[in-house]
Amino acid sequence: MAISLQPIHEPPISRDTDVRDPDAMPRSSATPMSPTDLRYRECLENARRVCAAGTVPTMLVVGGPEMAAVRCNEALATLLNHPRAATRDESGPTLLPGGWPAVVEALRPLYGTGTAEGPAAPADGVTIHLPTDPPLSLRAVPLLVDGRVIGVLATATLDGAIARLAETMRAEVARTTAARSRFLASASHDLRQPFQAMRLFLDALTNQVEGNARATRTAGMLANAMTAGEQLLNALLDISTLDAGTVEADMQAVSLDTLLQSLADEFRPQAEEKGLRLRVHLPCRAVTRSDPVLLGRIIRNLLANAIRYTQRGGILLGLRKRDGQWRIEVWDTGFGIPQDKLDVIFDEFHQLTNPARDPTRGLGLGLAIVRRLSVLLHAPVDVQSRSGRGSVFAVTVGRLEGEAAPADTPAAVAPVGHGAASLPLDGMRILVVDDDSMVLSGLLLTLESWGCAFVSASNMREVFAAVDGLEGPPDAILTDLRLPGKVSGFDVIDRVRKLFKTDIPAVVLTGETAPESLLEGQRRGCAFLHKPLHPGELRRVLEEVRRGGTAGR
Numbered sequence: 001m002a003i004s005l006q007p008i009h010e011p012p013i014s015r016d017t018d019v020r021d022p023d024a025m026p027r028s029s030a031t032p033m034s035p036t037d038l039r040y041r042e043c044l045e046n047a048r049r050v051c052a053a054g055t056v057p058t059m060l061v062v063g064g065p066e067m068a069a070v071r072c073n074e075a076l077a078t079l080l081n082h083p084r085a086a087t088r089d090e091s092g093p094t095l096l097p098g099g100w101p102a103v104v105e106a107l108r109p110l111y112g113t114g115t116a117e118g119p120a121a122p123a124d125g126v127t128i129h130l131p132t133d134p135p136l137s138l139r140a141v142p143l144l145v146d147g148r149v150i151g152v153l154a155t156a157t158l159d160g161a162i163a164r165l166a167e168t169m170r171a172e173v174a175r176t177t178a179a180r181s182r183f184l185a186s187a188s189h190d191l192r193q194p195f196q197a198m199r200l201f202l203d204a205l206t207n208q209v210e211g212n213a214r215a216t217r218t219a220g221m222l223a224n225a226m227t228a229g230e231q232l233l234n235a236l237l238d239i240s241t242l243d244a245g246t247v248e249a250d251m252q253a254v255s256l257d258t259l260l261q262s263l264a265d266e267f268r269p270q271a272e273e274k275g276l277r278l279r280v281h282l283p284c285r286a287v288t289r290s291d292p293v294l295l296g297r298i299i300r301n302l303l304a305n306a307i308r309y310t311q312r313g314g315i316l317l318g319l320r321k322r323d324g325q326w327r328i329e330v331w332d333t334g335f336g337i338p339q340d341k342l343d344v345i346f347d348e349f350h351q352l353t354n355p356a357r358d359p360t361r362g363l364g365l366g367l368a369i370v371r372r373l374s375v376l377l378h379a380p381v382d383v384q385s386r387s388g389r390g391s392v393f394a395v396t397v398g399r400l401e402g403e404a405a406p407a408d409t410p411a412a413v414a415p416v417g418h419g420a421a422s423l424p425l426d427g428m429r430i431l432v433v434d435d436d437s438m439v440l441s442g443l444l445l446t447l448e449s450w451g452c453a454f455v456s457a458s459n460m461r462e463v464f465a466a467v468d469g470l471e472g473p474p475d476a477i478l479t480d481l482r483l484p485g486k487v488s489g490f491d492v493i494d495r496v497r498k499l500f501k502t503d504i505p506a507v508v509l510t511g512e513t514a515p516e517s518l519l520e521g522q523r524r525g526c527a528f529l530h531k532p533l534h535p536g537e538l539r540r541v542l543e544e545v546r547r548g549g550t551a552g553r
Contacts, residue, residue: 043145047153052086054155057136059085061092061152064111068092068151076156079132099131110142111149128154195532196509198226200442203535207449226532249291249376250519253400256286256319256326259296264317267303274307277314286319286326288397290377293518295397298373298381299328301366302393306332313390321399328395337385423543426451430542431467433457433479433492434509443478446535452542459484463492464499473500476545478538481510481517493524505545509533 044062048071051060057076062069069089077086085095092100106128125141140154202223209215264280271278299317306315313333320327374381374395385391430447434440435458447454455466455474460483467474477496479489493506506526510517521528527541 040145040150043143043150047143047151051153057138057156059138059154061107061140061154062089063151070095079136080130096131102131103128107140107152110140110152127157194438195226197436197438197442199532200439200446200535202226204442204445204449249294251289251291254288254290254292254295256288256328256397257282257284259292260299260317260319260328263296263299263303267300267307267315270304271307271315274310275312276307276310278307279314279316281316281318283319287400288326289400290379290397294373294377295379295395298370298377298379298395299330301370302330302395305366306330306334306391306393310334310390322396324399326397326399328397329392330394331390331392333390336387336389337383337391338387339385423546424451425539425542425546428452428476428542428546429470429474430454431457431463431474431477431479431496433463433477433483433489435459435480435482435484439480446538450539450542460487460492460495463496467496467499473502473504475505476542477504477506479506479508481508490520490524490526493526507538507541507545 047060051058051071051073054073055075057079058073059076060071062071068091070085070092071089072080072082072085072095074086077083080095082090082095084090092103096103106126109126125139128138128140130136130138136156138154138156140152142149143151143153202219206216206219206223209219260282261280264278268278303315303317310332311334315333316329316331318329318331320329370381373379377397379395379397381393381395383391383393425447428451430452432440432443432447432454433456434443437458440456440458444454444456455470457463457466473496477493479492481489483489483492489508489510493504493508497504497506503525506524507529508521508526509529509531518528529537529541
């Protein structure tokens with residue numbers, strides 16, 4: 001279909017006029033333009049505006065194809081990686097080097113339109129195939145002034161434009177996701193490193209100033225400030241990682257009764273410290289299909305909130321069947337939530353009873369994390385509450401019938417050494433590996449204060465040099481997960497175990513929270529401690545190793 005830009009009864013354009021380049025026509029003030037020239041120029045400017053306004057890839061070919069000037073709109077200029085073509089005319093060979101001859105051949109049928117001797121253009125125009133990746137098809141129609149072809153307007157076909165745009169968007173999303181994944185992995189590790197070093201140095205300093213009441217009080221205030229910073233950092237990184245879409249659920253059979261019982265044992269001391277009673281109601285054996293680590297994090301956040309916002313009474317962690325599914329419920333006797341606030345409590349930094357933003361009363365991020373994890377696991381979370389009477393948060397998961405529960409649910413294993421008597425660590429031989437000099441110094445200072453014997457390294461080469469002088473295998477391996485190059489803490493553990501031909505207990509320190517890393521470590525029987533860790537956590541794990549128990553958590 002040809003586009004006529006002027007009524008056909010107007011005087012025709014002179015055959016002597018060069019239609020190939022309108023901008024090359026004389027502009028002398030002494031020689032005013034003829035009406036034909038003015039009309040011609042105005043028509044081309046209108047065509048340029050039409051081209052620029054298009055939201056799908058479009059180009060305007062001015063003049064005959066062999067000597068054409070081409071103007072693209074922004075969408076097409078971007079696809080061709082030629083941004084100047086959206087602001088000025090370019091020659092065809094410059095815009096499409098190597099591909100312009102094919103365009104010329106595709107356009108030839110259009111240039112006989114409007115002449116007595118030439119054939120008529122195809123009724124629906126012609127198709128141009130641009131050599132992009134993937135190829136882009138444009139539908140081209142002639143532009144007529146007084147019945148004569150002055151150029152061609154070509155617009156991407158709807159199907160082709162959508163396909164090309166979808167491909168571009170998919171590639172951009174993939175690049176963005178990969179970049180955010182790399183950034184968050186680095187940020188998670190690198191931001192936690194200085195906190196970890198400070199925590200270790202603070203613990204050593206606290207031991208050194210023991211007996212000095214004023215210095216001990218100052219160290220305690222510093223510890224509180226560090227704890228608040230660590231909690232905020234961890235929560236923000238968790239939310240950023242979930243929003244980036246870089247967390248993938250590892251769906252497997254999960255023993256709910258085992259998971260819930262272990263979580264109750266983990267949180268019972270916190271409840272008792274506030275004078276609260278934590279009860280568990282598990283009427284039967286229950287199995288679901290979910291990610292045990294991520295599901296455990298949801299319930300941990302709900303239990304932590306219940307204890308934080310309950311001043312008297314108790315907490316109930318229960319499990320019941322409903323509509324062919326399992327419903328995990330956390331009841332509390334706290335102050336309750338007004339009905340008009342039941343939705344906003346899942347927003348970031350929203351706290352109903354902490355207007356002064358006291359970090360010791362939480363950060364307002366726990367339920368925001370719960371909401372994101374529930375979406376990831378397809379495990380809806382709902383809440384019911386009565387002001388002054390308490391609340392119940394419930395997580396709904398599917399039921400597995402007839403499938404055996406795993407013998408050991410990773411997130412359900414209780415913290416090691418909890419409630420056990422302190423055990424001396426004098427003479428315990430430990431291989432310590434960390435590429436951050438501050439963290440390594442802090443670890444060695446802490447181990448030295450406990451009477452441990454140690455060798456240290458910052459990379460694999462130093463690991464072999466460090467263990468070369470040992471008469472036997474170390475009692476434990478303590479290693480960072482991320483090490484220089486492509487080496488990981490798992491590589492260190494595997495190589496040292498192979499070297500000594502024994503399954504040496506291992507503790508992995510990490511600032512990452514990716515479930516796949518946790519599961520990979522658990523397959524090796526490793527304990528995981530997340531940075532920034534408190535020295536007391538490390539000591540409990542090492543005491544468990546010395547007792548002859550497993551380091552796995």
